[in-house]
Amino acid sequence: MSIDFGTIEELQHLTNGIYVLTVAADGIRHGMSSSWVTQVSGEPPLIAASVDVAHFSHGMIERAGAFGLNVVGKSAKRLEDYFYSSACKHENNLEPFECEMTAHGVPLLREAMAGFECLVESAHRVGDHTLFVARLGMVATAEPDAPLVSHDLEYVYLGTGRILRRGQRITEDT
Ligand SMILES: Cc1cc2nc3c(=O)[nH]c(=O)nc-3n(C[C@H](O)[C@H](O)[C@H](O)COP(=O)(O)O)c2cc1C
Numbered sequence: 001m002s003i004d005f006g007t008i009e010e011l012q013h014l015t016n017g018i019y020v021l022t023v024a025a026d027g028i029r030h031g032m033s034s035s036w037v038t039q040v041s042g043e044p045p046l047i048a049a050s051v052d053v054a055h056f057s058h059g060m061i062e063r064a065g066a067f068g069l070n071v072v073g074k075s076a077k078r079l080e081d082y083f084y085s086s087a088c089k090h091e092n093n094l095e096p097f098e099c100e101m102t103a104h105g106v107p108l109l110r111e112a113m114a115g116f117e118c119l120v121e122s123a124h125r126v127g128d129h130t131l132f133v134a135r136l137g138m139v140a141t142a143e144p145d146a147p148l149v150s151h152d153l154e155y156v157y158l159g160t161g162r163i164l165r166r167g168q169r170i171t172e173d174t
Helices: 005-013 056-065 074-085
Strands: 019-025 028-033 037-041 046-052 065-070 099-101 107-109 114-126 129-141 155-159 161-164
Touching: 005 161, 019 046, 019 056, 019 074, 019 099, 019 107, 028 056, 028 074, 028 107, 046 056, 046 114, 056 065, 065 107, 065 129, 107 114, 114 155
Parallel strands: none
Antiparallel strands: 019 028, 019 065, 037 046, 046 129, 065 114, 099 107, 114 129, 155 161
């Protein structure tokens, strides 16, 4: 099947929040940038996060059965800068940040403007990602701030390992 790069590029106009997805399993605490996240039910309140099956975090979420969604505030953009950078590309990459561990063993970043403990209810394979649907556990809030959103960044996550710089065209090598 041929990929229509023009169509994929248009997906950059969708608006998403910017989160750090955190998870702990087997003595490792790990985090990744995450933007394909949304609330999917009101009663009960359920949140879904889509995670590439090839990501290290994916297996950790399956093992832990829980993960954290940390809402990145504009004044804490350094969180996104770190998880975008090569500095975070190793196991146990939460060391630079102070975490609060929840009752279910989920690390929540104290620097985030809000943190949601997400307890996985179901997992659905959707193409090359898994949609983890989770109920809310603990909720942590810090100082009021405005959440960072996808259009505040000069790049956008488009899946298949692609981070597109805005204005850049997708090619076979992107
Ligand atoms: C702004 C931004 C948003 C991202 N959103 C997602 C996402 O929603 N789902 C996903 O699977 N990867 C997403 N990624 C890619 C992962 O954060 C990235 O591939 C990370 O290195 C995976 O880490 P891991 O393999 O250590 O788990 C995003 C990356 C960026 C920069």
